[in-house]
Amino acid sequence: MPTNSYMTPHPDRQSINSIDDDDDLELEELGVHSSPRFGDNYGQRRPSDGSRWYSPAVSLKKLRQKTPKRPWERDIRQSGEDDDLDGLLYDQEHEEAHLSRATISSADDDSPLLTTGQRRPLSRQSSGQAHSGFRSRLGLPVFGNRSLARGGMLDRFKSPGSTQAANTAPPREILVGQVQKSRYPPNVVSNAKYTPWSFLPRTLYNEFSFFFNIYFLLVALSQTIPVLRIGYISSYIAPLSFVVFISLSKEALDDISRRRRDAEANSEEYSVLSFDRASLRTPGLTSSKGQVPRWPEPVEITKKSRDLKVGDILKIGKDRRLPADVIILKSLATDSLSNSQRDAEYSVHDNSEERGTPEPNEDGESSDAAGSAETFIRTDQLDGETDWKLRLASPLTQNLVLAELNRIRITASSPAKNVNEFVGKIELAQLPSEPYDPAVEQSGKQDEHSPQLQSAPLSIDNAAWANTVLASNTVTYAAVIYTGSQTRSALSTSASRSKVGLLEHEINSLTKILCVLTLTLSVTLVALEGFEPTNDKEWYIAIMIYLILFSTIIPMSLRVNLDMAKTVYGRFIERDKGIPGTIVRTSTIPEDLGRIEYLLSDKTGTLTQNEMELKKIHVGTVSYANEAMEEVASFVRQGFSASASAGGNELLSFTSASAQPSSGPATRTRREISLRVRDLILALALCHNVTPTKEEENGEIVTTYQASSPDEIAIVKYTEEVGLKLSHRDRQSIILTVGDSSISIKVKILDIFPFTSESKRMGIIVQFSADHYQGCPTQLQNEIWFFQKGADTVMSSIVSANDWLDEETANMAREGLRTLVIGRKKLTSEHYDEFSKSYKEASMSLNDRDCLMASVARDYLEQDLELLGVTGVEDKLQKDVKPSLELLRNAGIKIWMLTGDKVETARCVAVSSKLVSRGQVINTVTKLKDMDAANEALDFLRNKTESCLLIDGESLGLMLSQFRIPFITLAVRLPAVIACRCSPIQKAEIATLIRQHTKKRICCIGDGGNDVSMIQAADVGIGIVGKEGRQASLAADFSITHFHHLTKLLFWHGRNSYKRSAKLAQFVMHRGLIISACQTMFSIASHFDPKGLFINWLLVGYATIYTNAPVFSLVLDRDVDEGLANLYPELYKELKSGKSLSYKSFFTWVLVSVYQGAVIEGLAQILVGEIAGPRLVSVSFTALVLNELIMVAVSITTWHPVMIMCIVGTAIVYGASVPFLGDYYDFAYVVTWRWAWKVSAICAVSLIPVWAVKLISRTWSPPSYRKVRG
Structure with a gap:
């Protein structure tokens, strides 16, 4: 069945062959391609009488060659572009001359699809020559009949005001199962960001593009200059190396995992049909209809995914991933259940006819409709949609035997990003020994036994993209059309917007203040000396040394600490049993959840739940809710049973309810309602894209419905509940069963117009088969009807005038129901034939196809539809x-x-x-x-x-x-x-x-x-x-997975993440500020001599071994428990002001750091009685470490075992490392009581005032969390 969709033209809508989409394509894609021409007729099935399938036109090469050339030899000829073009132009010349003699169509296999660039002059002038020049200037593809190319019938269907430019990117021509004329990218999946050679340069460049890293690199390199040296260069390189190593390790691990996934995908093996003449098994192959053998039999070979090429024919089974973008050529059912079930269903209706035995192909597979099957794919890895999607082989290729698949030639649009659209054309090469009858061609007429041109359009319904999975129990043969970087999956993959959290912006502004503070402090100390040389150092040298000494003010490790904290927050979120199934995909912004x-x-x-249930139907005079379902079911049983017993007149004729005779008003009214309900239910049971699938579970046959919309499934389930069941559907037909009776309805599907977000409607054209109505008179068979359903906003202008539609849709909407309007229209055979011809011509267009098809449907179908009713579907909260x-x-x-x-x-x-x-x-x-x-x-x-x-x-x-x-x-x-x-x-x-x-x-x-x-x-x-x-x-x-999980994600995880990161950032900055304050006091005491107080490994150890674990353990702190956070949403409201890391809190921490640093260094100098030396360093550094550990302990609100381990463990590690610090400490002095009480006194003076002020502040103005905790 044709499955092309129509879409409402949109002025901003661009063709999927957008030039922007092709920025990354191979240059070869822009070259000139050659393609066969197409004629008027296409998509015709083989004659049922078993006769050979001919093309109406004759290859022009056959007119100038005495012996036919085998198609595969002609197509593979690659002797050179000039020779190829000469042959093409020669064919073109003869073709156009033939056109001037009244030929209306051509099937020349070698005429170019696009004629761009310089062309050889033709030997004679013709009417076709001017047309060819027009095509050449515009670069338009040639398709359909000549009247279309000259601006014929379809011109009147173009939307006025449509300004869509034709896509200048040429389509590609693919010779299926043969060597291609153009080169295409290899089918290699590559998601790796780096190569072994580019990893270090690129990652290092990225790392040192950050100001902090480049600043500390310069500080480390400054230690190679003797005049600026204040310690070991390793003591400056080590912290920076640690930070960079962490970042590079993370990038390397991520890239290695990506490479492993790529290698697995590229090494996956697939079965491919090979038509190589060296692989021929039997020359005595017969065609599908018992003809003289002429096509080579393919053999199955195995290829890895990376070795697949454009034109290869894949054999795909159930649950296999598609390695490239493909066109479905042939699909065969493999499960006995589907075949036996379908035969059983058909046997109910085919008692009067003897079913023929399907003719097997060379693989023993049936090649007729009975052996064919629909292909369902899962696209959740491509577009995230979990419903199965139906994909169909073109009727042109479904019934071919495998040996004839290399007759296929596909014209596909250039690669594009849009996964929901595709335009193309497929044709078959002519059989090489067809006789030529000029009388038939000159007459321009063909009888019913005349051969039909073998070409048909391709749409998204015939395509399956890479990384989708075959879901149905079928064997599917598909031709590769796009590989590697040109697949939809690769083109649709783009880097998302890099998101930076608000907290990081705030921290960046604070670090700028710290940079200014560093420079100001350095200049101030030199200015206090009067910019005079100090210890033979010029003033500008002294400033540079001070900048190095105060580099700890700028928190080099802050970014690493925050990144590690974000990882911890992500683990907390994903492991929370209260919100199962939650996934963190962006780990850089968990703090924003709290803002x-x-x-x-x-x-x-x-x-809402998106679990649809049809709650109400309205037929114009009365509505029926679920409570009245039994009454609706009785109308359905009565209507169809009466139709069957009466010969089916009412069912097939769809006589208007008001025209039905009756004996009285009451009887007439009920009869009218019964007919309206029956007609509405029938329309609902037919107008959809639902496919029933039957699977065996625990020995029972279970029927499930597959559709892209839960609304449609809800409607089909409703019709089943009221007595009209969808028992079978394939590409040609739908079979409905009336209740538990033997009454069945079969319709032939002529056209389907799927729902799109642009059109907001869905339609179907069906032809009723009278053979499948019990007692149906033969004069009523083959009636054609168009059914359509859609949103009231679009359907109100399509259905005929009425006085109740707007009111009833508004009433249902007020009840919270999703409404659909259903209409229908009877088509005469002549009207449908005219529509079908125009619609097929529009579907052959490679440019503006959707607009043209929508215009045809609007002109022929979507006018004055009979309004059947309105449905209301409930979507629960x-x-x-x-x-x-x-x-x-x-x-x-x-x-x-x-x-x-x-x-x-x-x-x-x-x-x-x-x-x-x-x-x-x-x-x-x-x-x-x-x-x-x-x-x-x-x-x-x-x-x-x-x-x-x-x-x-x-x-x-x-x-x-x-x-x-x-x-x-x-x-x-x-x-x-x-x-x-x-x-x-x-x-x-x-x-x-x-x-x-x-x-x-x-x-x-x-x-x-x-x-x-x-x-x-x-x-x-x-x-x-x-x-x-x-x-x-x-x-x-x-x-x-559920909306209510959002509250916990924000109120608990978001709030905790923000407050924890804010506290972590404050302590990291405090740690750098306090040691810089000690350095300032030391410099002042030593008469502004730019010398280091804590140098080399003391400085490194302070920021890593002795303080990092306790500070980082603050990511486990929480001020309230989960119940209070959810009970008092006001706790979340106060986070909007950002008080946890505001300028006020920042400068408060700066003052605390200055005070504590001054106390630690000043008191140490006073108590020790010297301004430098190992004793001073041992006292002041020990007090500094203990001060930081106690500050962390005091700030903790809720203790965690890990926190205790970090603080106690760090203190033990420091004590154990003292004996190894002999280069900096006087160990004999450290083990005395004098050293101990001095350290204790300094810590007390440093900590008690700060703690007292904090206690008073909390008592005077308690924070919100203390109020709710009581």
Whole structure:
């Protein structure tokens, strides 16, 4: 069946063959390709009588050659580009001359698809020559019949005002199973960032692009200059090397793991059909219809994924990953269950006819329809969607035997990023010994037994992309069309926006202050000396030495400590049993979870469960809820049983209910309702893309439904419950069973128009088969009907005039139901044939295909549909949504709901979910058309800042385009905003606008592919793994499984992460400031002589062995337990001010550091009685280490065993290392009581005042967490 989709033209929509998409493509992709021409007819199946399948036109080479040339020899000819082009132009010359003699189509296998560049002059002028020149100048592909290329029938279907430029990137021609004429990238997966040779240069460059690292590198290198040397160069290189080593190790481990995954994927083996003549097994091969052998039989060989090439034919089985982008050529069922079940289903209806035995191919596989099967794929690794997707082989190739697959020639669009679109064409090379009958060609007419041109369009329904997985129990043969870097998966992979947390921005601003402080302190000490030379050192040399001495002020290890802390926070989140399934995908911003001020949420699947259940149907005069399901079922049984017993007239004729005869008003009314309900249920059972799959589980056959939308599954399940079951579906037909009876309905699928987010509707054209109605008269068979369902916004202009649609859809929306409008239209055979011809011509277009197809459907089908009814599907609220939203609102977070649903549905969900608090007024702004109305709405809302805003997509678009700043300034002040009928682009635009305008942290949460752009635009993106798949989850920074997990993620993990990182940063800076204060006191006491107090390994040990573990253990601290954090959302609200790491707290820590450093060094000099020497160093350094350990212990709110181990363990390590510090200490003095009491006195004077001030401050103004703890 044709499976091409239509989409509403959009002025901004670009062809998928975008030039921007091809920036990374091979140069060979831009070269001139040759391709066969296509004629009017295509996609025809083999004649049922078993006769050979001919092409209507004759290859022009056969007119000038006495003996036919074998196709594989002709196609593989690679003697050179000039020779090839000569042959092509020669064919073109003869073809155009033939056209001038009234030929209307050509099937020349070697005529060029694109004629670009300089061409050889033709020997004679013709009408086709001018046409060829026009094609050559525009670089357009040639397809379809000549009237189309000359601007024929399809011109009237082009949308007025459509300005889409034709894609100038040429399509590629692929010779299936043969050597290609162009070179393509190897099929190698490479996600590694580095090569063995580029790893060190690139990583080192990245590391030293940071100011801190380059600053400390210069400090270390300064120690190679004698005049600047103050210690061992190793004591400066070691800390820097440690920091860089940690970063490089992390990069190396990540890249090694990526390489391992790449190697596994590249080494995976696949079965490939080989048509190499050296591999021929039997020359006596017969074709699929018993003809004279002429095609070589392929053999199966094994290739690794990295060795696959464009044109290779893969044999793929169930649960196998596709290694490249492919076109499905042939699909065969392998499970006995599906074949036996299908035969059983068909046997119910085919008692009057004897079923023929399918003819097996060389592999013993059936080649007719009975042996074919649909291919289902899983795309969750590509686009995140978990539902199986149906992929079909072209009818042109499905019934070919394997030996004839290398007759196929594919014309595919140039590689693009869009995974949801594909355009191409497929054709078969003509059999080499077909006789030529000029009378048939000149007449331009063919009877029913005439051969048909073997070409057909290709769409996304025929393609499967790399990294998708074959889900169905079938054997699928597929041709590789894109490999390696040109696959959809590779082109769609792009680096996401690098997100930097707010805390890091704040720390960067504080470190700038520290840099200024370092320079100021250095210059001040030299200035106090009067810029005079000191110890034979010039003043500028002294400044440089001081900069080296005070380099500890700048916290070199701060970034490493914070990065390690973020890793710990991520582990805490992922291992939290209260939010199972949570995944941290971006480890750089966990602190931002504690600073959220705006929450932008999707509705469907986020606030609601996305578990659909059809709750109500309305047929114009009466509605039926679930409570009346039995009544609906009785109407269905009565309607179809009566139709069957009456010969099927009512069922097939679909006579209007008002025209049905009856004996009385009451009887007529009930009969009318019964017919309307029956017709609506039948339409619902037919108009969908659901496929039933049967699997054997525990010895029982279980039927499951596969579809891309949970709405459709809900509708099909409803029709089954009321008595009309979908028992079978394949590419040609649908079989419905009426209840438990033997009554069945079979329809032939003629065309399907899948749902798209642009069209917002789905349609199907079916032809009823009267043979499958019991007692159906033959004169009613083959009726053709078009069914369509869609959103009320688009369907209201498609269905015929009525007086109840708008009112009933609004009523259902107020009940929180998702509405669909269902309509139908009867088509005559002549009308359908005319539509089919135009639609197929449009589907053959490689440029603007979607627009042309949508125009044809709109002109022929989507006018004056009979309105059958409206359905209302309920989407239940997520678990604990109401208390979660209430907690978020109490935490001071302003919540916006952005949805594509209707105004009434959005309002209902907002109220029922407690997004809008009780008593709050909702001001509705809809259908704004002009600037005056928008101005009035803004003026009204300025006086209503305490109420909520509900705005539709049309009005929102006007506001964002004309009143961008006034609107966002007003909207961010409102407690809640509800935007409905909102497009994905608008969602992302709102997120970006709020972030840029307010400079606050915003969080976006969603579950579907339409939420990805919004999630990526947010400071913190959260994806929910839901019914719509994992696309949002994969694109998000954090992935959760339920909406109510968000509260714990923010209130517990986000709050803890921010407060812990803030405290960690304060202590790291305090550790550098206090030792610099000691150095300042030492320099002043030594008459401003720039000498180091703690040098070499003492300096290194202080920042690493003696203080690092206790300071880092603060990442385990917490001020309140989890219950209080969730019970009092006000604790979260105070984090918005950033008091934990504000300028006020920073300068408080600076004063504490200066005080403690001055006390430690000053008292040490006084008590020891000297300003330098081993005794002074031993006292002051010991006091410095103990001071830091006690400061950490005093600041801890909730003790953890690891904290105790770190503090006690560090003290033990320091004590054990004292005997090894003989170069710096006087060990004989250290073991005396005098040394001990002096160290104790210094620590007491340093710590007690600080602790006392902190105690008084907490008593006078206790922090919030102490209030709730009691």
